[in-house]
Amino acid sequence: MKGMFKKLVGVTAFSSLLFLSACGGNSEQAGGDSEGASDGKVKADVGVVSFITGSGAAYGEAIKGGLELAKEEINEKGDVELNLIFEDSAGKQDQALTAAQKLINSDNVTAIIGPTLSTEMNVVGPEADLSGVPIIGTSTTAEGIPQIGDYVFRNSIPEALAIPASMEKAIEKYDAKKVALIYGNDDVFTKSGFDTMKATAEKMGLEILTTETFQKGQSDYNAQLTKIKSYKPDLILASALYNEGAVIMDQARKMGIDVPFVGGNGFNSPEVIKIAGDSSDGLIVATPWYGEKEDPKVQGFVKKFKEKYGNDPDQFAAQAYDALYILADAIKNAGEADRDKVRDALAETKDFEGILGNFSFDEEGDVIMDPTVLVIEDGEFVVFE
Amino acid sequence: MIAELINPYYLQVASFMLINIILGISVYITLSTGQLSLANAGFMGIGAYTSALLTIHFELPIVVGIIAGALVAAICGILIGIPTLRLQGVYLAIVTLGFGEVIRVVFVNWETLTNGSVGISGIPHIGREILSTLQGFGFNPSMLGLQNNQFIFLSIFTLLLLVTIFIIWFFRRQHSSRVGRAFAAIKLDEKAAESMGINITYYKVLAFAQGALVAGFAGAMYAHILAYISPADFAYHRAVEILIFVVFGGSEVIWGPVFGAFFLTLMPEVLRFISEYRYMIYGLIIIIMMAVRPQGLIDVNMLNWFKRKRVKGGHKHGAGNQKGM
Incomplete structure (x- = not known):
């Protein structure tokens, strides 16, 4: 028993030594010239x-x-x-x-x-x-x-700045009162974007008709979209990353939903146009970056x-x-x-x-x-x- | 001198290494009865969430949280262990994999409690708590010539090291006990074991519960070291990662998962200097391993070979110690 314990300690000590020597190499390069002018x-x-x-x-x-x-x-x-x-x-x-x-x-x-x-x-x-x-x-x-x-x-x-900005402009232009929400609930990014959308919609006094969820990597959104369509919203707020978002837009347009979409930061990618083609028309996003700016x-x-x-x-x-x-x-x-x-x-x-x-x-x-x-x-x- | 050697970076890597070793052992335990469980990432999540929520909402000491986390995970282990007893091999793997996903989906959807996929932040950090407790007694890390953050990571590392040594010691002891022999018998042939009078229901559930307990403990420690957890941490990827530790190192002896976790946690860090290629090399090593040594790097034969070498080298005490490690 005692011998076994000794061996155990030995192995642990050996492994930590190995570990230290393996990592020790890069410690020298630090310091020195980094400071001072x-x-x-x-x-x-x-x-x-x-x-x-x-x-x-x-x-x-x-x-x-x-x-x-x-x-x-x-x-x-x-x-x-x-x-x-x-x-x-x-x-x-x-x-x-x-x-x-x-x-x-x-x-x-x-x-x-x-x-x-x-x-x-x-x-x-x-x-x-x-x-x-x-x-x-x-x-x-x-x-x-x-x-x-x-x-x-x-x-x-932050989403808390970008989403309200795009929502305000979209609502002003289209005079929207009733909105439908759809978001991915298993991703931090889309979930936090949804929270902001919901809070902003409530603050603006919009009527939220329905809230639908989807999961990462899902490819069929017909169930959610059929439900959204039946409510006839003026605007759809979609907190999705571009790969799922583009597919959602594509399927929505094919189903005959032609209202504009407002997306979060993750929806803002040229990839959306590549994936969804013509169906991507009408997607509104706020972005800090616009490459065409003069x-x-x-x-x-x-x-x-x-x-x-x-x-x-x-x-x-x-x-x-x-x-x-x-x-x-x-x-x-x-x-x-x-x-x-x-x-x-x-x-x-x-x-x-x-x-x-x-x-x-x-x-x-x-x-x-x-x-x-x-x-x-x-x-x-x-x-x- | 010592103070300069203690770099929080190394201690951080070493701490994750120890957590991975504990996770590796948790899979090894269930495997030692021949059951392949992929639910350990789920148990880890249960431990992490239990401990995090208890310490945040009820302001319980971290120690209580961690113990509670491990126990809740063990109870879940028993609950999932009993109904899956009839399943074997790949069927069991599928069911446990499903269980792990169910746990994750519960974390995602039970938003009032778990904050959904956004995760829980602001979990009490174990090292910082130890420091502030000790400071309450008038202790200051500068007495040892250490900075605060050096001391924080040193304390985490020491704590984990002691626990890991205890766990290894315990399961080594168990392996050569009545329980361990029963596990081995069940692994070799369930029917034969049963006809010899071994209560296989009891031992299989016991192995499951032990694995869940250990995984839950590792999860709770993980939560209190990172101070932030989200459901994505305990997804399918984690389950596979843990399994790889065991498959790589070898599942016959406890040193297999220990070595596997040690090596595979260290590898990406050592390979940092080649940045984007590091995971290619990581993958390559695993492929070569699987082709050359499908039973894992460390097995009984290898240990015996080492022992024989040592005996020849003049060490007498190992001579009669040929029982499997």
């Missing part, structure tokens, strides 16, 4: 936690592209010199947390950009806040993210992005691009790569003119800006007026 330039390491592998890799790639482009431009300008360290979260909370821990403790980064999903931010945010590392979400739109702590910011437009900054970004990566930037790339500029601005104002000073400088960001438009943080670190409302007409996103 030589010849007036502020050098800073910025960590990025992103969804690079797995089902949401498209988001991570877009974010990575936007950040890389911004970094090149910022370093060229020469006020600050940024070094980006990318870590993959694979879209999982525990992976995102270990990635953030690595950045905070092993790489000693000044600030973190990411993670991609709101669920990941719910886990990483408190940890970064406790460690005193400023963290900026570029794609986290759920309720309550910047409220996690003083060090948590975001520049992605602003030299926006057009410059679109051109450079296309040259570098061969495709048009989406909102994730644009938001990431702006986030790094905001951060670089804060680091410049802070004067050194000190986490606390950068946080204070970030909190003071006001009227920043980026490719998304005029941007400020409120006192909680949340977004103040006006989203653009778009509608699909003849297979193209155009500004909704």
Whole structure:
């Protein structure tokens, strides 16, 4: 018995040793040049936690592209010199947390950009806040993210701002009074979007005829749509991601439902047009990013992005691009790569003119800006007026 | 010196590793009676939600929450164990897989309690609670030359390590006890075991309940380490992931799942430097493993081989210890 216990302790000790030696390699590279300012330039390491592998890799790639482009431009300008360290979260909370821990403790980064999903931010945010590392979400739109702590910011437009904006405009134009809701109830993103839609509809005094739910990956929505059709709504509020949303629209149009749809942020993708074709006409979404805007900054970004990566930037790339500029601005104002000073400088960001438009943080670190409302007409996103 | 070595990142990875080891063991226990259960992700979820809700709404101490979480999971284990007794092999796997999905769907739809798919945030963090309790007694991590967050993760790691050692010790003991022999007999041949007078109903449900208890415990710890849980954490993917630990490491001896969980949790972290290719390599390793050693990396023969080597090397005490580990 005693011998067995000894062996057990031995094995455990051995495995932890193995573990330490396996991970020990990368600890040396941290520190050193990350802090301090030589010849007036502020050098800073910025960590990025992103969804690079797995089902949401498209988001991570877009974010990575936007950040890389911004970094090149910022370093060229020469006020600050940024070094980006990318870590993959694979879209999982525990992976995102270990990635953030690595950045905070092993790489000693000044600030973190990411993670991609709101669920990941719910886990990483408190940890970064406790460690005193400023963290900026570029794609986290759920309720309550910047409220996690003083060090948590975001520049992605929250659902609570985007959905009411699009709903107000749509209702004004179509004089809608009766609405039907449909949402995916097993996804954080669509569920939180639905909560906002419902609250806004109640606040506006709209009559909610029915509320239908669907699950991720569902392909037949006829049951829900038949019910919605029988109520004859003026407008359909759909909180769905684009892959399910496009199919819903397609089936609705085939069934003869021709009222406009108002969607959340996840519905806002050119993919909708690709999947649903003509059926996608009449989808109204609010977006922080509109690539056709006649602003030299926006057009410059679109051109450079296309040259570098061969495709048009989406909102994730644009938001990431702006986030790094905001951060670089804060680091410049802070004067050194000190986490606390950068946080204070970030909190003071006001009227920043980026490719998304005029941007400020409120006192909680949340977004103040006006989203653009778009509608699909003849297979193209155009500004909704 | 020590303070510099303690990096919360390593401790964080090590903590997840230990949780995965515990989860791996939970599948191993039910497998040791020949039952393949895929419900362990569901049991993990039950443990996590029970503990999280109890500690948030009733402000119970975390320890009570974790124990309650494990016990509720065990009760569910008994409840699901009894009706599925008649099922074997792949049929049992399907039913338990279905059970796991049912649990997830309950979490998604019982919105008043579980907050639906948005998940529960603000769960008391076990390390921070330990720290604030100790600070109440006038203890300060700086006495040990540690920073607060170093101490937080060190305490989580130590706690998990002790529990893991206890669990391994317990199931190793059980394996060579009356219960363990009964499990092994049932695994080899159920009918023969029954005709020898083994109460197979009792032992199979016992194995199920033990597996659920351990998985529920791991789930509760997971909730209090991440401080945020959502139904998606306990979906089908998790069940498969746990199963892979066992299949990879080997399901014959307890060291199989331990090694499997250890190696497969470490792998993605070590491979971080090749970023997007890391999961390809992870997949490749598993494929090669399955082709070369379908019974898992560690099996009885391998352990015996190690032992013989040690005996030749002059260690006497292992000589008479040839009973299966």
